[in-house]
Amino acid sequence: MGMEEGIKDNASSAPNPRHTNQSRSTLLPMRGLQVFLMFFVLVLGISVVSMHMIKYLNIQTLAPSALISSYDEKATLESFIKPPLSAWHFMNDSELLWRASMEPGRLEYPFKRVPKMAFMFLTKGPLPFAPLWERFFKGHEGFYSVYVHALPNYRSGFPSSSVFYERQIPSQPVAWGEMSMCDAERRLLANALLDISNEWFVLLSEACIPIRGFSFVYNYVSRSRYSFMGSVDEDGPYGRGRYSYAMGPEVHLSQWRKGSQWFEINRGLALEIVEDMVYYHKFKEFCRPPCYVDEHYFPTMLSIGNSYSLANRTLTWTDWSRGGAHPATFSKADITERFLKKLTRGRGCFYNDQQTQICYLFARKFAPSALGPLLKLAPKVLGF
């Protein structure tokens, strides 16, 4: 949008100098004629040169460029494999989900497919930790893609050198704890599925940071037998207490699950989510606050059909120890070497059915003021 406004500004200010030139030249008719002739010769020259250029470069200026590119896209395999540079498109949600549900049926790719990790940022707008993420991604081009879901009218000003440049997807307003939140997550997944090379899908917020280097994260996720979706059968008012018998017969009480909103799943599960038309309506209708649908819909749905592919834990560290409805937020004063080391060493969990101390790859929530100390300590403590 910034660019368009800039062009408009130029256009409105441009005619003024020409006007003043013309009115002055009418005072001297001979000079006016000279100027006109010079202008005529110049225009003639430009058009002759540009006609040659067009021939030489074989540019068909008369045909709409969109038509040419869509024709070219269909003509080569590359256009199916190579995603457009910008994440923006002109499909509405139903068109997008439908398009994203298309998958190759053949298991062998007729090209070298390097599986990528899709980093999907769900934010109101700003990404205060962008500089930290930039550093995290540096040198790993071709192994990741980035998608940003912000408020519909938000415009970010990332330079073309940024990993966030033109990575914003068409979005809708989001209300925390309501179905519009899951809609946004499905929108992110669907957009990321459009790139055939994306194999793993991580959901992050603007308050999330990476706590391991990129290669470590990539290896940890790509070598895992399971997808990291938190999914537990919890008793009490915040677990089974949120179940409604109206969810049956599709969802039984014993199938009801709860898990962190922040997940990492593989392509197969991402497809299950964008394709779902069975559970979506049940959850939309019968899981409303104080049933927070983003904590139940995906964990329940996936554990019904795909429980064997779930690790049942999240990769995103969160501190709930302070109690209440929201986790702790860490700011500048909290960021010490000791604190970061504590984050990277978990209390123990399972990885490929083996006990491990490395349970988390990401952490939240962090306040923007934490950026400075994080950038300073990351090379030493986090490894990037």
Ligand SMILES: *[C@@H]1O[C@H](CO)[C@@H](O)[C@H](O)[C@H]1NC(C)=O
């Ligand atoms: C998307 O556009 C199509 C065609 O105009 C329309 O039929 C459909 O209802 C739209 N879907 C949404 C979610 O707006």
Ligand SMILES: *[C@@H]1O[C@H](CO)[C@@H](O)[C@H](O)[C@H]1NC(C)=O
């Ligand atoms: C995750 O939980 C499901 C039950 O919901 C279980 O079938 C599955 O084996 C669990 N996954 C792991 C890795 O233990």
